[in-house]
Amino acid sequence: MDNFKTLKRYNTASAKWDSVKDKVDTDDYLVFSVADSDYETAPEIKHALINRVEHGAFGYTMLDDQYYQIVTDWFERRYHVKVRRNWIVTAPKVLTALSVIIDQLTSAEASIVIQTPVYNVFYPAIENNRRTILENKLVHDAMLYTVDFDNLENHFKAGAEMLILCNPHNPVGRVFTVSEIAKMVSLCKQYNVILVSDEIHADLIMPKHTFTSAGRFIDDYKNIILVNAPSKTFNLAGLQSAHMIIPNPTHRKKIKSYMTKRFLYAPNLLAIEAIKVAYTKCDAWVEAQNKHIYHNYLLLKDKIRRHNNTIRLAPLEGTYLAWLDFSAYKLTSSQLNQHFIKYQVAVAEGPHYGSHCDGFIRINLACSNAQLKEGLKRLINALEQL
Numbered sequence: 001m002d003n004f005k006t007l008k009r010y011n012t013a014s015a016k017w018d019s020v021k022d023k024v025d026t027d028d029y030l031v032f033s034v035a036d037s038d039y040e041t042a043p044e045i046k047h048a049l050i051n052r053v054e055h056g057a058f059g060y061t062m063l064d065d066q067y068y069q070i071v072t073d074w075f076e077r078r079y080h081v082k083v084r085r086n087w088i089v090t091a092p093k094v095l096t097a098l099s100v101i102i103d104q105l106t107s108a109e110a111s112i113v114i115q116t117p118v119y120n121v122f123y124p125a126i127e128n129n130r131r132t133i134l135e136n137k138l139v140h141d142a143m144l145y146t147v148d149f150d151n152l153e154n155h156f157k158a159g160a161e162m163l164i165l166c167n168p169h170n171p172v173g174r175v176f177t178v179s180e181i182a183k184m185v186s187l188c189k190q191y192n193v194i195l196v197s198d199e200i201h202a203d204l205i206m207p208k209h210t211f212t213s214a215g216r217f218i219d220d221y222k223n224i225i226l227v228n229a230p231s232k233t234f235n236l237a238g239l240q241s242a243h244m245i246i247p248n249p250t251h252r253k254k255i256k257s258y259m260t261k262r263f264l265y266a267p268n269l270l271a272i273e274a275i276k277v278a279y280t281k282c283d284a285w286v287e288a289q290n291k292h293i294y295h296n297y298l299l300l301k302d303k304i305r306r307h308n309n310t311i312r313l314a315p316l317e318g319t320y321l322a323w324l325d326f327s328a329y330k331l332t333s334s335q336l337n338q339h340f341i342k343y344q345v346a347v348a349e350g351p352h353y354g355s356h357c358d359g360f361i362r363i364n365l366a367c368s369n370a371q372l373k374e375g376l377k378r379l380i381n382a383l384e385q386l
Helices: 043-055 065-079 094-105 122-127 149-157 178-190 249-261 269-281 283-307 333-341 369-384
Strands: 030-032 088-091 111-114 132-135 139-141 144-146 162-166 194-198 224-228 242-245 321-325 345-349 360-364
Touching: 030 369, 043 269, 065 088, 065 269, 088 094, 088 249, 094 122, 094 162, 094 194, 094 224, 094 242, 094 249, 111 122, 111 149, 122 132, 122 162, 149 178, 162 178, 178 194, 283 321, 283 369, 333 345, 333 360, 333 369, 345 369
Parallel strands: 030 345, 111 132, 111 162, 162 194, 194 224
Antiparallel strands: 088 242, 139 144, 224 242, 321 360, 345 360
């Protein structure tokens, strides 16, 4: 576990940590909200970036043949998806990619399906482009969330133009099975719906689970777009680089034209360096990180079971995000978080991911074992005072 020690992130312009400091009266607070990790990235990436900085020149960048080969190799090796070089379109971040895809590939005021509860920024990505959100609410039994396929098909029958899939799913932690992905692809094909699969958590897979990329079905249906980035896996969100995999040439031409007109066609220099190293030298580090995250999940599960069996925890199949139901306490998520902050610990509130999720919270497990233990101690202490 020594490779995953929590760093001091106060006063580092961290969206996760520095956004909370005005709410507490001490530096001794812990944050489990925003989805980035609190330990160092893979040492190979850190060393490569140090060496690149020491070079001293930071001029204009371009993507060479090696870059494209490394990305295509990663997709084939990790996700069993054969990506052609010309399918790859870069973007500053996944959310930029999603926004551009929505804007360019759907009609004005189109309806777009999302599977809620889901990553909170999906909502403004759709609404800011003046499209209509259709919720295909995930259903759950004992906190294991699954797709309501009847409702999904009804949305398609009503004319939805796009499905945005989050797989692995944030915040409920599902890694959808090959049969689930196949059925979603089949319905999209039947109703000519564009399937956009946000696979940013694709490398964060827990034991006994296997990730199935929607890209496995591209040969059968070309209106699939994959959106991915190294940011979650390697804690590189601040370097801002993502990939769109667009096999449909008409769709790709529209997206590339839009990106080129706005000069959004190349990652920054340090992102290029980081991606090359991450995708060639860091597989073992990724597997070690997954073991660490799963160990943290088991710790969380055990602490909750010992404290109060009225708290329900979703099984973690992928991501580093734990999804918990505190509704037995009869408090809103905001009230719970405000109470927790009094004990110097902050979490993410359920309604951010779905309006029907009040009383739920999300906890980020990408931290040291020591940080999680201390955070859980504070949370349990806070709950005992309710």
